Amino acid sequence: xxxxxxxxxxxxxxxxxxxxxxxxxxxxxxxxxxxxxxxxxxxxxxxxxxxxxxxxxxxxxxxxxxxxxxxxxxxxxxxxxxxxxxxxxxxxxxxxxxxxxxxxxxxxxxxxxxxxxxxxxxxxxxxxxxxxxxxxxxxxxxxxxxxxxxxxxxxxxxxxxxxxxxxxxxxxxxxxxxxxxxxxxxxxxxxxxxxxxxxxxxxxxxxxxxxxxxxxxxxxxxxxxxxxxxxxxxxxxxxxx
Numbered sequence: 001x002x003x004x005x006x007x008x009x010x011x012x013x014x015x016x017x018x019x020x021x022x023x024x025x026x027x028x029x030x031x032x033x034x035x036x037x038x039x040x041x042x043x044x045x046x047x048x049x050x051x052x053x054x055x056x057x058x059x060x061x062x063x064x065x066x067x068x069x070x071x072x073x074x075x076x077x078x079x080x081x082x083x084x085x086x087x088x089x090x091x092x093x094x095x096x097x098x099x100x101x102x103x104x105x106x107x108x109x110x111x112x113x114x115x116x117x118x119x120x121x122x123x124x125x126x127x128x129x130x131x132x133x134x135x136x137x138x139x140x141x142x143x144x145x146x147x148x149x150x151x152x153x154x155x156x157x158x159x160x161x162x163x164x165x166x167x168x169x170x171x172x173x174x175x176x177x178x179x180x181x182x183x184x185x186x187x188x189x190x191x192x193x194x195x196x197x198x199x200x201x202x203x204x205x206x207x208x209x210x211x212x213x214x215x216x217x218x219x220x221x222x223x224x225x226x227x228x229x230x231x232x233x234x235x236x237x238x239x240x241x
Contacts, residue, residue, distance in 0.1 A: 008121050010109065010112040010113055011109060011121065011122070011154075011157070012157065012158070012159055014108075014109070014112070015081045015082070015157075015159065015160045015162070015163070016081045016082065017081065017082040017104060017105065017108050018082075018104075018108070019082045019083050019084065019085075019104075021070050021073055021074065021083060021085060022066075022070070022085055022168075024066045024067040024070045025067060026067075027067055027070075027071050028064075029071070030064070030068060033068055033204070033206065034068070034071065034072060034075070036204060037055060037057070037068065037072055037189075037204060038072070038076075040053070040055045040201075040202045040204065041053045041055060041072075041187045041189075051202075052182075052184065052188075052200055052201050053184070053186065053187040053188065053201075054187075054188045054189075054190075054198070054200050054201025054202070055188070055189055055190070055201050055202050055203075055204050056189075056190040056191075056192060056195060056197060056198050056201060056202070056203045056204065057069060057189060057190065057191045057192075057204055057206050058190075058191075058192050058193065058194065058195040058197070058203060058204070058205055058206065059193070059205055059206035059207060060193065060208070061193060063206045063207060063208055064206060065191035065192075065206045066168050066169065066191050068191075068206060069166050069168065069189045069191055070166075072189070073164060073166065076164075079162065080162055080163065080164050081160070081162040081163055082163050082164075083163070083164045083165075083166065084097075084101050084163070084164075084165050084166070085097070085166050085168060086098070086101075086165060086166065086167045086168065086179070087168060087169070088167040088168055088169055088170040088171070088176065088190075088192075089169050089171050090171060090173060090174060091174040092136050094167070094174075094176065094179055095136050095144055095147075095148075096136065098147055098148055098151055098179065099127060099130055099131050099147060100131070101151055102122075102124045102127045102147050102150065102151060103127050103128060103131055105122060105124070105151070105154065106118050106119055106122065106124055106127060106128075109121075109122070122150055122154060123146060123149070123150035123153065124147060124150050126143075127147065130143065130147070145178075148178060148179055152181045155181040155183070155185075155186060156181055156183055156185070160185065160186070161185040161186060162186070163185075163186040163187070164186065164187045164188070164189065165181075165186065165187070165188045165189070166188075166189045166191070167179075167180075167188070167189070167190045167191070168191050169191055169192065170190050170191065170192040170194070170197040170198070171192070171194075171197075172192075172194045172196075172197060176197070176198065180198070180200075182200070188201070
């Protein structure tokens, strides 16, 4: 099912794909972590060592790993051609995300060519029907593998260099290796409770928020006045010496 896409101008000329990021809740800028994340994903090109733009954001549940990844994507949207957010709790959720990505690509390029031709050129024949399957168990292994392979081929095309993949909430119950395009082009973020969910790239621990960050988060959710009023009330009721 996989067809070579070498030389297809309508694909090579347009790698800017519309995308939607999930809502991960209120955001508190964590400048130190953002700066470290940006440094990892944009390594020094003059460095004598080979540094992949791959990072694992790891830490306990609720420390804001997904929010940090989303905030980074939002801050850098002008530099990124697209961001694909991949639900990674299990093989099934990753595969479902890849089918959605595949259909997004086909719909995107169908503005320049007939859908049937686009599916054939990308190696994604019948992806719309695959999305209609009640469960992924209904799909045979060669078909699912062909989808993953086709997307990886597209990500690895010359000129396709400004993308970001976010594998969110990676669990260690399956091997995520087959889904990862190992390349110097593009950027990859994993979020996980397991620091060893991926053997490549750099690990960046996301600790619990500082007291001030927690106050800022509460203020962003409830409003600044709601956070300040109790403090003000306490001051007003404190008896004078």
